[in-house]
Amino acid sequence: MSTLAAYATSTGEAVQFWILGTVAVVGALCTVLMRRAVHSALCLAATMIVLAVFYLANGAYFLGVVQIVVYTGAIMMLFLFVVMLVGVTAADSLKETIKGQRWLAALCGLGFGVLLVAGIGNAALRNFNGLGAANTARGGNVEGLAALIFTRYVFAFEITGVLLITAAVGAMVLTHRERTERARTQRELAEQRVREGKHLPPLPAPGVYARHNAVDIAGLLPDGTPSELTVSRTLRERGQVRDVSREAMEDLKALEQRSEERLGRDRAEHDRDGQEATR
Amino acid sequence: MENLIALLVAAPLLGAVVLLLGGRRLDGTGHLLGTVLAAASFVVGAVLFADMLGKGAEERTLTSTLYSWIPVEGFQADVAFRLDQLSMTFVLLITGVGTLIHLYSIGYMEHDERRRRFFGYLNLFLAAMLLLVLADNYLLLYVGWEGVGLASYLLIGFWQHKPSAATAAKKAFLVNRVGDVGLSIAIMLMFTTFGTFAFGPVLSSVDGASEGTLTAIGLMLLLAACGKSAQVPLQSWLGDAMEGPTPVSALIHAATMVTAGVYLIVRSGAIFNAAPDAQLAVVIVGAVTLLFGAIVGCAKDDIKKALAGSTMSQIGYMVLAAGLGPIGYAFAIMHLVTHGFFKAGLFLGAGSVMHGMNDEVDMRRYGGLRRYMPVTFVTFGLGYLAIIGFPGLSGFWSKDKIIEAAFAYDDGVRGWIFGGVALLGAGITAFYMTRVMIMTFFGEKRWQPDAEGNPPHPHESPKSMTIPMIVLAFGSVFAGGFFAVGDRFVNWLAPVTEFEHPHPVISVPAITTATVVVLLAGAAVAWAMYGRRPVPVEAPRGSLLTRAARRDLYQDDVNHVVLVRGGEHLTRSLVYVDHTLVDGVVNGTAAGFGGLSGRLRRLQNGYARSYAVSMFGGAAILVAATLLMRAV
Amino acid sequence: MSFPILTATAVLPAVGAIATAAVPAARRTAAKWTALLFSLGTLVLAGVVLARFEPGGDRYQLTESHAWIADFGVRYELGVDGIGVVMVALTALLIPFVIAAGWNDADPLEAGSRRWRPTQGFFALILMVEAMVILSFEATDVFLFYILFEAMLIPMYFLIGGFGDRAHAGTEEHAAAQRSYAAVKFLLYNLVGGLIMLAAVIGLYVVAGSFSLSEIAAARASGELEMATTTERLLFLGFFFAFAVKAPLWPLHTWLPNAMGEATAPVAVLITAVVDKVGTFAMLRFCLQLFPEASQWATPVIVVLALVSIVYGALLAVGQRDIKRLVAYASVSHFGFIVLGIFVMTSQGQSGATLYMVNHGLSTAALMLVAGFLISRRGSRLIADYGGVQKVAPVLAGTFLIGGLATLSLPGLAPFVSEFLVLVGTFSVYPVAGIVATTGIVLAALYTLVLYQRTMTGPVKEELRAMPDLKARELAVVAPLIALLLFLGVFPKPVTEIVNPAVEHTMSDVQKQDPRPEVEAAK
């Protein structure tokens, strides 16, 4: 293990870097470019796992594991959870609405990247100490970190602990909605509906077709247009309602055409029969 | 005795303060108080005069320093008085005529609800005028100078509800201010030249100064005199000043204030004596005004304006005489005093006529008044004879001397020119005064009803008005003779003004004869034109010269076009420039910043991502800067 | 240590401001009386200062000195010379008149108006201004002066922007816009000036290492402190610019007509008679004393600017249609005279300029306050809306005329003395400038008399027939001012006695001698 942490990289690490590095960059790009948030999240998770491997490769064993457990395991799951909450299948439009924003962003990104690369390239980073000594000084990477955290960085550590608790409480405060009044009973709701004078009877049922899962298909009004009321609001907002009104008409049209053809052929046969009969 | 000098000024000043601050409680008695205080001042003057007569000719000058007025490093102005023969003459004239006119005003202003204030202003005028002639330095003289200007402003505009009166008052003050600029600059020149502006030191150290400086001082003093004494080119205000009540015209715009310019020149005689160019300018101004006023006087139908033209012309004589140097100073002052008598008398007579004619001033609507106003007719007539220089009356003695002196100017061509002008002026004077006399008191009645349709009922004025007229008529008749016999007046003034006997280019009897002939000719022409034919009620169109003279020889029109219009355009364009250019630059800058901010505001579009871009760009710039700094 | 009387003159009005502001909102009259009493108390203190000041004594008297910001050498240093003590007295004298004249100006408007007018605030702000102006006349520490110079803008801004003239043309909204324009313009002009001055103040500290006026002046005089010519000139310009904005000198004057036009008449008096004087006073005290060579270097340009101010201000006054703006432009003209007097560097000029500051304060106060009374009666600032006032309100017209005559420097009234001294002082070194400035007296007569003629004489306008004459309170405001104008006109010695030694000091600062007369006159 200690050799891995040394400043000289082995060929194996080089190969690993180039392969996984590519993966990480592609993952990052996909995070930015995917239209659906859930895909972005998955790509980001992939990048993070790659980074965890790099940590391990750099001798930061503890961090590598924490990266997987905390980041990939906890934080990314939190992301996915929120994505689900907000609407998992809604795709973002990537069309830019602020004039010039994309160009400026690209320009700044490119410029910044070039600057960073140039800076790193200019920096004299040739002599590495390697991590071997540091990692082994107290018996291992974890022990070494622990020694530092609980000595030199103990205040920072404690303060981050406080920060975490504050954040947890803050999140609760932000998302929790205090119920300030008694929940209304079914009777009261019914009475309210009567007072407001709309939808006295139950909402109309969704359209039911044998070939479809009916919940996401709007029931059709007599003129053939779909009724909004028949499908759940959540589905509507996610854009997951399927409109089958035209489909039904087309089905009918196809049916009619087919029967026409069938009937036409019958008539032709009939005529022929008739001619034959008169002949 | 010195302490009495301050009392001369203090008495009318007290009157002015009490009357102006006293409020309506004094409405009933105010005019009496004013008159009494004016008379008190005259009495003090008479006492001082008696005292002065008791002393030798060289010891007659009294000075009295009250207190240090403006003590500043290198600049000492005192409130100090000087009473010598010259000031004494003026004191007696001012307080004497002033008291008479106060008396006259009691009757004249009887029906005016603001009579108390009128007397307050009159007292203020007396105080300022006495300060003017009693001051021992030019700066204090300047105070009196502006003080009489203020009193004149207030009195011309006394009937302020008449826009024409208010305008005339403003015009008088403004034109006088132009003259005041001259006096200011003269004082400043004296200060820089002599380090002082007190009469004694300045006039006694004239020899040390260069002629150029003295000429400059002289010309500036002349400018001042032109303003105050209505000499060309600053004469335009005097005609309009007749908008004031007639006693004001008599006192201020005939007898006293307008002669202040002559006083100034005579007082500064030492300076003029050393600056012949300035003297020449004075003589020219006097001669031009003499003719100018006379010509204007010939054409005016308004009795007061005709008299105003005459005043201008007579002061022209005085200025002309004052410009002649030691041969003329005493005669200038002598004519000034006799003129004070007869011109005040003439104005009071005119006032009396107007009083009886529903305040009508147009002579074409008078006529035949001699039977209705006998006292006025006689006193006015005596004044008339005096002013045209009828032998034996006051005007003859004083004017004749001036004509002689003018012929004596410089022994050569100049003597002929200015002597001739003075002689011609005498002729024109006789013409226009005869015209006034005939149109007013002779011929047939041309009376017209006034604006309300009341026909005039001419009647003799009350005693309070006629008595001053009679007293002044006495002066008009006898004063000149009294002064001239034995050169009394000349000898009296000589210690102050110096005196040389004039040596005219032609003999004195010839001049006297010529004068008499010329004035008879003038009077005869006037008789031929106005006495033998009926005078039309509506003024005929007249010749080119008549029309020009009616319009004051177009001087007002020139002023209007050049100064008023030009000034209006100038101020209007300056207001525009101030608004658009001076202010515009600033407002433009402000608008520029506003516009820029408006543009920059669009960057703040509220989109967090936009802000993020700028942050990111900023970070990039920071990185770039760091790298650059490392690279350098 | 003796009683710090100079501090007291500034602390008392400041305390008064707090006390006035603390009076409950409903008791407006009590607040007014509080303000008036405090201002009168300050006047008494100023009288004590005047009495304890010895004209022939040290240059700076009644000095106080305490460390303030030790790290930068900033000290709380006070002291008055002859000029300062006169200005303190003038300020303390005028404020009671301003308060009395503005007695009803900050009352709530009639019902239905949405504008909020905190009466207490109005009087508290006036006292605040008084405190700062007085202290700035007393400050002998450049930094302390700078702070006050800037800080007095704050109450002035609110006085201009918050309490406009009730008489305005057009709608309330339009008037509010005009007012806020004027207030912002006032603030911006003065802030720009102050900013440049701040740079110069810092520069001075860098060069001299001290903020103390007396220390720097002494070091300069003894030659310990050498300033490079360019440095001195730049620093001078920095200071001068700020003072020229405040004074105001052409072409930096355009804020004044707006501010004076939109503010109430007492506040306009406060601006022109009190606050602006800080500018001219500071020219005398700081520009000439700290930068004598640079002052002489700049003199020709400044003299020309002052002349332009005189003539230009007067001409623009002639062209105005608004009474208050007319007075404002007349003030521009008068400030031209003051600056001229300061920079011609003769004894007469400087004495005249100092005297002019006092007299202009009195004469403008008289004219402007009467104009304010007139305007409040008719509800219009336009000259054309008046006519024949003399007939219905003779006392008002009379006081207005006297105020106008003082403005045109009629001999016998105080401004004549100062104006003539300035003219003589100018003429003795720059004859042409003297002559040009003298023409200003004709223009002054023109705008004053035109104003009087159009408003007071002629037939009475129909709307004015019922106009009341001056009330007792108003007469009590104007009468003492006129009495003072008359008194100082015939007997200015009490003031010149105090001012003369200070002027001699200044003359020796700039190392100038009065020109000798051409001829030694016989005595």
Place this chain on the structure above:
Amino acid sequence: MNPVNYLYLAALLFTIGATGVLIRRNAIVVFMCIELMLNACNLALVAFSRMHGNLDGQIIAFFTMVVAAAEVVVGLAIIVSLFRSRHSASVDDASLMKL
């Protein structure tokens, strides 16, 4: 191979993440991009730790993770409550930061 390549990779990932923040409107994706940037920093820190042969870099990376966790918790909570009130997770909808 030179371990500096890790730094290049970190720079690249950081830039991609930053660009993503600027381009995407969905608040959740923006958040993910921020996480990507943080991870890139961590990678760089770990690489530095290796280069310099001490563990401080890792400690800082560790703290970064903790803080990132706290930040995600709060951030996601904010997104959820925003979504509740606005029925949208787009950052452009919350453009009230102007007059």
